[in-house]
Each structure stands twice: as structure tokens, then as C-alpha cells.
Amino acid sequence: MNKKNKNNFTNDQLLKFYEKMFLIRKFEEKAAQLYGAGKIGGFCHLYIGQEAVVIGILSSINSEDTVITAYRDHGHILARGVDPKLVMSELTGRKDGISKGKGGSMHMFSKANRFYGGHGIVGAQVPLGVGIGFAHKYRNEKKISRVYLGDGAMSNGQVFEAFNLASLWELPVLFIIENNKYGMGTSIGRSAAGGELYERATVFGIKGEKVDGMNFFNVSESAIRAREYIEKNSKPYIIEMDTYRFRGHSMSDPGLYRTKDEVNKMKEIDPVLMMKETLLNDYKIQEETIKNVESDIKKQIKDVEKFSLESPLPDLKELYTEVYL
Amino acid sequence: MKILLPALSPTMETGNLVKWLVKEGDSVVSGDILAEIETDKATMELESPDDGKVEKILVKEGTENISVNTEIALLRVDGEEIEEISEKPIEKSPQVSSNGSEQPATELKISMNSLLNQTKENSDEKNWSEKEISMREALNKAIEEEMEYDKDVFLLGEEVAEYDGAYKVTQGLLDKFGSKRVLDTPISEHGFTGLAIGAAMAGLKPVCEFMTFNFSMQAIDQIVNSAAKSLYMSGGEINVPIVFRGPNGAAARVGAQHSQCFISWFSHIPGLIVIAPSNARDAKGLLKSSIRNPNPVVFLEHELLYKEKTNVPEENDFLIPIGKGNLIKEGKDVTIIGFSMSVQRILNALPSINKLGISPDIIDLRSIKPLDEELIYKSVKKTNRVVIVEDGFGNTSFGSHLSYLIQSNCFDFLDSEIIKVSGKDVPMPYAENLEKLALPNTDEIVSAVKKVSYIN
Numbered sequence: 001m002n003k004k005n006k007n008n009f010t011n012d013q014l015l016k017f018y019e020k021m022f023l024i025r026k027f028e029e030k031a032a033q034l035y036g037a038g039k040i041g042g043f044c045h046l047y048i049g050q051e052a053v054v055i056g057i058l059s060s061i062n063s064e065d066t067v068i069t070a071y072r073d074h075g076h077i078l079a080r081g082v083d084p085k086l087v088m089s090e091l092t093g094r095k096d097g098i099s100k101g102k103g104g105s106m107h108m109f110s111k112a113n114r115f116y117g118g119h120g121i122v123g124a125q126v127p128l129g130v131g132i133g134f135a136h137k138y139r140n141e142k143k144i145s146r147v148y149l150g151d152g153a154m155s156n157g158q159v160f161e162a163f164n165l166a167s168l169w170e171l172p173v174l175f176i177i178e179n180n181k182y183g184m185g186t187s188i189g190r191s192a193a194g195g196e197l198y199e200r201a202t203v204f205g206i207k208g209e210k211v212d213g214m215n216f217f218n219v220s221e222s223a224i225r226a227r228e229y230i231e232k233n234s235k236p237y238i239i240e241m242d243t244y245r246f247r248g249h250s251m252s253d254p255g256l257y258r259t260k261d262e263v264n265k266m267k268e269i270d271p272v273l274m275m276k277e278t279l280l281n282d283y284k285i286q287e288e289t290i291k292n293v294e295s296d297i298k299k300q301i302k303d304v305e306k307f308s309l310e311s312p313l314p315d316l317k318e319l320y321t322e323v324y325l
Numbered sequence: 326m327k328i329l330l331p332a333l334s335p336t337m338e339t340g341n342l343v344k345w346l347v348k349e350g351d352s353v354v355s356g357d358i359l360a361e362i363e364t365d366k367a368t369m370e371l372e373s374p375d376d377g378k379v380e381k382i383l384v385k386e387g388t389e390n391i392s393v394n395t396e397i398a399l400l401r402v403d404g405e406e407i408e409e410i411s412e413k414p415i416e417k418s419p420q421v422s423s424n425g426s427e428q429p430a431t432e433l434k435i436s437m438n439s440l441l442n443q444t445k446e447n448s449d450e451k452n453w454s455e456k457e458i459s460m461r462e463a464l465n466k467a468i469e470e471e472m473e474y475d476k477d478v479f480l481l482g483e484e485v486a487e488y489d490g491a492y493k494v495t496q497g498l499l500d501k502f503g504s505k506r507v508l509d510t511p512i513s514e515h516g517f518t519g520l521a522i523g524a525a526m527a528g529l530k531p532v533c534e535f536m537t538f539n540f541s542m543q544a545i546d547q548i549v550n551s552a553a554k555s556l557y558m559s560g561g562e563i564n565v566p567i568v569f570r571g572p573n574g575a576a577a578r579v580g581a582q583h584s585q586c587f588i589s590w591f592s593h594i595p596g597l598i599v600i601a602p603s604n605a606r607d608a609k610g611l612l613k614s615s616i617r618n619p620n621p622v623v624f625l626e627h628e629l630l631y632k633e634k635t636n637v638p639e640e641n642d643f644l645i646p647i648g649k650g651n652l653i654k655e656g657k658d659v660t661i662i663g664f665s666m667s668v669q670r671i672l673n674a675l676p677s678i679n680k681l682g683i684s685p686d687i688i689d690l691r692s693i694k695p696l697d698e699e700l701i702y703k704s705v706k707k708t709n710r711v712v713i714v715e716d717g718f719g720n721t722s723f724g725s726h727l728s729y730l731i732q733s734n735c736f737d738f739l740d741s742e743i744i745k746v747s748g749k750d751v752p753m754p755y756a757e758n759l760e761k762l763a764l765p766n767t768d769e770i771v772s773a774v775k776k777v778s779y780i781n
Contacts, residue, residue, distance in 0.1 A: 100560030107558040121550050127516050131523020161516025322561040323595050325619040
């Protein structure tokens with residue numbers, strides 16, 4: 001067995017993970033295109049470059065575990081298995097969107113797939129996710145609440161209140177910092193004092209580590225380690241993912257805060273390409289097999305696009321529904 | 326030296342002498358515990374102010390409702406003459422009144438209860454087994470019953486568990502339900518409110534106490550952006566069954582940062598239900614309905630009403646529907662609308678209004694959102710005159726919106742302008758006289774009634 005694959009995934013499993021990463025990549029490229037064509041409005045935060053994080057975590061996840069994240073959520077909801085057609089139709093603001101066209105890119109949820117959003121206020125999802133972990137513990141469920149946050153949220157006060165509560169009440173929560181180096185246009189060097197971001201949680205007694213978030217295998221390994229720790233100790237855990245977004249903060253980001261050289265250099269460690277090369281070189285998966293997977297995804301994305309553009313606009317009566325239950 | 330019953334909290338007017346820890350003839354030194362006194366908030370220890378000997382105990386243990394400043398014991402201090410015992414308890418320090426026409430609290434209490442007893446007969450409520458209890462006890466019973474009724478209901482907040490509640494509302498619940506369901510939080514509103522909302526998203530039914538709603542401002546983002554909007558922006562997927570509760574508005578001389586009414590703030594937000602009861606009966610029935618409601622409910626209590634008693638049904642299926650106002654007094658000449666503490670202010674003014682020969686409809690809204698528009702318009706179409714009384718700042722207030730709704734729905738029925746008696750647009754001052762002036766008072770309410778009735 002390859003030394004990079006400590007988790008003993010079969011080739012079929014690895015191919016599935018690659019398929020998911022490739023799906024997110026192609027979905028996001030299509031979203032960028034549709035945004036440019038004026039088919040998607042408002043804010044649209046793409047996940048391109050960070051795919052290894054969400055799929056690496058997915059590889060460790062129990063299907064009953066819950067997930068919550070902020071507004072860069074397309075990759076997360078796709079990873080949880082929600083139909084890409086419903087996700088894209090939400091981006092296009094249509095009736096068939098996962099939130100019936102009333103949420104948009106930043107606000108997508110699926111209880112059936114244990115995905116709790118999709119939150120637009122930086123940091124707010126962290127106490128919410130701790131609360132979901134509280135509910136798991138309250139009901140004696142063997143579930144872990146997986147809470148994603150960005151490097152930007154790591155300077156937001158409520159996040160520390162949430163760390164304190166999660167540790168104090170020994171809640172089954174995995175915090176995952178997606179450190180993509182920029183909170184919108186401000187680099188972490190200009191926003192965060194002190195040492196590593198995850199160390200800010202360790203002062204609350206939360207065990208944690210920093211991981212290469214561009215490499216699926218590293219992410220997966222740490223995620224499995226974290227799961228075992230949480231299950232054994234009934235305490236929260238934190239992983240800081242060293243990652244990078246290849247696109248702007250949102251579609252309207254001119255990107256003046258970083259150089260093209262920097263972006264291009266990071267693209268040399270593109271997580272999707274690296275995963276593919278590992279599968280080809282180290283696992284001897286046939287190029288043909290991978291190509292088939294890729295072309296199926298490309299075909300699927302075409303259907304997704306078509307569906308999301310043909311789905312009608314929400315009925316006007318939807319304006320006043322679902323304000324109260 | 327006379328030992329007087331001290332005021333041990335900002336709102337304490339009377340106390341109970343729970344227990345003497347000394348007896349006549351005992352020698353004490355300064356700081357020794359003489360007695361246990363129960364205030365409106367907690368049981369406190371009374372320390373000896375000096376070294377000496379307990380000469381006489383004037384109030385027996387177990388005595389209740391002793392006015393603040395009553396002589397309760399005599400202490401012989403070396404070198405001091407023994408003082409004469411007053412014939413009567415020393416009167417309370419004179420209450421500053423901005424207009425001299427405030428009614429004593431005891432009269433209020435009776436009139437609230439009797440009004441409720443009258444209005445009940447007109448409703449279709451069944452015959453409940455009733456007991457006269459305070460709003461504090463009514464809220465406590467409501468939480469207790471709902472925690473028994475549904476194991477997903479839990480309570481969290483600052484000092485709700487081991488301290489028994491900063492205002493004793495949650496007294497005894499920790500003992501009954503244990504620390505899994507009654508949780509003391511750190512002083513961390515933003516965090517624990519978010520946690521509670523997350524737990525609600527995952528299906529639990531939290532009762533999230535704010536020690537006062539002033540502190541909810543630390544968590545306003547979570548209440549507005551996470552609790553209120555999730556159902557809508559998830560297309561109906563995620564509901565948030567949570568109650569945010571605690572005292573709201575001005576208590577007694579606790580200054581600007583602890584004295585504000587947030588009814589206008591929360592009623593502005595689509596997705597929130599807003600409740601503001603004025604009496605114990607409504608508090609119990611509405612809090613129980615709020616806990617059972619699948620939406621986020623902001624339940625605004627008032628510290629000065631916690632001690633006020635009315636008859637309250639003891640049955641655990643007593644619920645008051647959300648969205649129903651109460652015509653607590655039926656008249657014909659003018660409609661006076663209030664909610665929470667302002668209902669009490671209207672009742673304070675009622676004798677003066679009656680003296681004018683004016684018989685008002687008095688509406689207690691109880692539920693701010695949803696609003697019982699039907700009840701309001703029916704009354705206005707009968708009386709053709711409206712006065713709205715609210716404690717909150719007048720600028721862009723709930724009362725302003727209410728007068729918009731009334732003019733818009735009852736335009737042809739109005740015989741006068743609508744007058745709004747609101748809190749003054751100033752941060753709440755500390756000084757007793759200024760604080761009274763900042764809040765709606767009897768004179769203002771009576772003047773407003775006169776003005777809409779064209780009486781000079």
C-alpha cells in the first residue's frame with residue numbers, strides 16, 4: 001500500500017473522491033461562466049483551489065455527521081451529496097433551487113443531507129455549529145458537528161466565545177479553519193496577530209493541528225485522526241487547513257491585493273491536478289478510467305446548466321411564504 | 326442603635342424576615358450575620374452594622390412584606406443611649422412623583438386582577454383552577470411545565486442554574502431538571518445565543534434567557550440574521566424553535582445602559598414573533614405558547630411587573646394564543662392601547678380619566694407581532710379616538726407604526742388625531758425625578774385623553 005494512503009482507501013473509493021473534487025471544480029467554473037453571462041446575480045464566492053479540504057474531510061465523515069459553513073458553500077453542499085442541479089438552480093435564483101430561489105449562493109441548506117448552511121455573516125456559523133454539536137450531545141447521538149470557518153473569521157469575537165463553550169461543555173465539534181490566506185482582500189499578515197491561527201483555540205483546551213490543505217491525503221489523514229480523538233474523548237478538535245483560493249473573494253474582486261505570480265505559483269500545487277497525478281502515478285489507475293470519470297462530470301455539468309436555466313423563476317406568491325412556520 | 330430593613334436591590338420595596346440568626350441578649354461584632362432577609366430577587370444576609378448587644382427583636386421571623394426602612398431590631402452599642410422605639414414603622418422615604426397623582430401599587434394590583442377576572446367571563450375560556458401568584462412565579466411555572474411536557478426544551482443563560490436566576494424566575498429548575506437541561510453560561514451572549522440557535526436548528530427547543538434585554542444587543546446579529554431569517558432563506562428547510570426571554574425596559578434607577586425598551590427593534594424584523602405581557606396570567610399562558618411555537622419568539626418581560634400578582638390557572642394545558650390582544654376594560658369614548666408596563670401606567674391614569682366622565686376601551690396588546698389588528702380596529706371604529714402608550718423611545722417607535730396602521734385602516738372613523746405617549750428620546754437618566762420624567766406618566770396620559778376628546 002502506498003505510503004500516502006494511510007487510510008487504506010480502495011482505488012474505487014479514491015476515484016470517487018477524485019470525482020467529487022472534479023465535480024466541484026467544473027461546477028464552479030460553470031458558475032463563474034454563468035455569472036459572467038448575467039445568469040447568476042449578487043455575490044458568488046467560488047471554491048476553486050480548496051477542493052481537497054472539503055473532500056478530504058468528507059473521506060472521514062460519518063453520513064450522520066452534520067456540517068455547517070459560511071458563504072463559500074457550493075463545494076460543501078455538493079460534497080454532502082445534494083443534487084448539483086438544485087444547487088445551480090439556487091445560484092440562478094430559480095424555483096427548483098435548493099432554497100426555492102430565496103436563499104442564493106450563500107444560503108443553501110439540506111436537512112436530509114445534514115447540511116446546515118450556508119451563512120452570510122462571517123463567524124456566525126461557528127456558535128451555530130457548536131449549538132448543533134450541543135444538540136448531538138443532548139440527544140446522545142454519535143454524531144460530530146463539523147464547523148468550517150475561514151481565516152477571516154478567526155479574528156471575530158463570537159468564534160472565541162464558541163471555542164470556550166465547545167470546550168467547557170465538551171461538545172463533539174470539529175472546527176476546520178480553511179486558511180486561504182485572505183479575508184476578502186486583507187492578507188492574514190495584515191489581520192491576525194500572533195502565531196498560528198489554530199493555536200488561538202488551543203488556549204481553550206482544544207487540541208489541534210495544521211495541515212497541508214492542498215493535499216487530499218494529508219487532509220484525510222488528519223480528519224480521521226480528529227474524528228477518532230473526538231469520538232474517544234468527547235471533546236472538540238481543530239484543524240487549520242493551509243489552502244488557497246485561485247479565484248477572487250467573490251466574482252467582483254479585482255484581485256489587486258496579490259500578484260499574478262503568487263497565484264500562478266500556487267496553481268502549481270493545484271489540489272485537483274495533484275490528486276489526479278497521484279492516482280495515475282502511485283495507484284496506477286488507468287488514464288482512460290479517469291478520463292471517463294471526467295467526461296461524465298463534464299456532461300453532467302451541461303445538464304446542470306441547462307436545468308438551472310430552464311427552471312422557472314419562483315412564483316410571485318413565494319414572496320410571503322416561509323416567513324413564519 | 327436601630328436596625329432597619331435595608332433595600333437590598335434596586336426594585337425592593339418590601340422584604341420578608343426569613344430567620345433571625347441571633348436572639349435578644351446576644352453579643353455581636355460588626356459584620357456578624359443578624360438575619361436572613363428575602364428580597365424580590367434573593368435571600369440575603371443582614372450584617373450587624375456595629376459591635377454591641379442585641380437589645381430587642383422587633384419583627385418576628387417569618388414576617389412578610391415588611392417595608393424597607395422598618396425598624397426590625399435594636400442594638401445596644403457601647404457608649405450609646407438606648408433609643409426610643411417608634412410607635413409605627415418608619416414611613417418609606419417619600420416617593421418623588423412628577424405629577425403627584427401616581428396610584429399606590431397595591432391598588433393597581435387589585436384593579437389589574439379584577440379587570441382580568443371580568444374580561445375572562447366574556448371569553449370562551451374554560452373554568453380553570455386558579456391561584457394568585459406573581460408574574461415571576463407564573464414564568465417559572467410556564468418553563469417548568471414545558472420542560473416536563475417536552476424533553477427537547479432546555480434552558481440556558483447567565484446565572485439561571487446555580488444562582489437560581491438573577492431575578493429568581495428560574496428558581497428551582499436546576500434541582501428539578503439537572504445540569505443537562507438547565508445551563509449556566511459564561512458572560513458570552515454572542516456565543517451562547519448562537520449556540521442556542523444552532524441547537525434549535527438541529528431540533529431542540531431552547532429557552533435562552535438574557536439577564537436583561539440590554540445584553541441581547543451583544544447577540545443581535547444572531548437573533549436577526551440567524552434566528553429570524555433562516556426559515557425564509559432556506560426555502561422552509563430550517564426552522565428555529567427558540568424563545569429569547571428576559572426583562573426589558575426600565576426597571577428602577579439602573580441607568581441608561583440597563584434601561585431600554587427593545588420592542589420597536591425586534592418588531593421590525595420579519596421572522597420574529599414578539600410578545601410583551603403585562604400580568605402574571607398572560608405571562609404564563611403566552612410563555613407556554615411561545616415555547617411550543619416553531620418560530621423564534623422574543624418574549625419581553627418587565628422587571629417591575631415580576632412581583633405583581635394575578636389569578637393564574639394552575640393547569641398545565643392553560644395556553645394563551647399568540648396574536649390575540651385583550652380588551653381589559655370596555656368603554657366607549659376613547660381607545661387606549663398599551664403593552665407590558667405601559668398597561669400599568671394606563672391603569673394608574675384610569676381614576677383621573679374616569680373623573681373626566683370618559684369611559685375608555687383599554688387594549689393590552691400582549692402580542693406585538695403578530696398584532697391583533699381586528700381587536701384594535703373594532704374598538705377604534707366604536708370610540709373614534711386613540712391614545713397609544715409605550716415606554717420605548719418615541720422616535721420610529723412601535724407606537725408610530727401602530728398609529729400608521731390605525732389611520733390607514735380606520736381613516737373615516739377617526740374624530741381626532743392619534744396621540745402617542747412615549748418614552749422621551751433621551752438615554753435613561755439615573756436621578757429619580759429625571760427617570761420618572763423620561764417615562765410616560767399619568768399626567769401625559771390624561772392630557773392625551775383630554776386632547777383627543779377635545780376637553781380643555
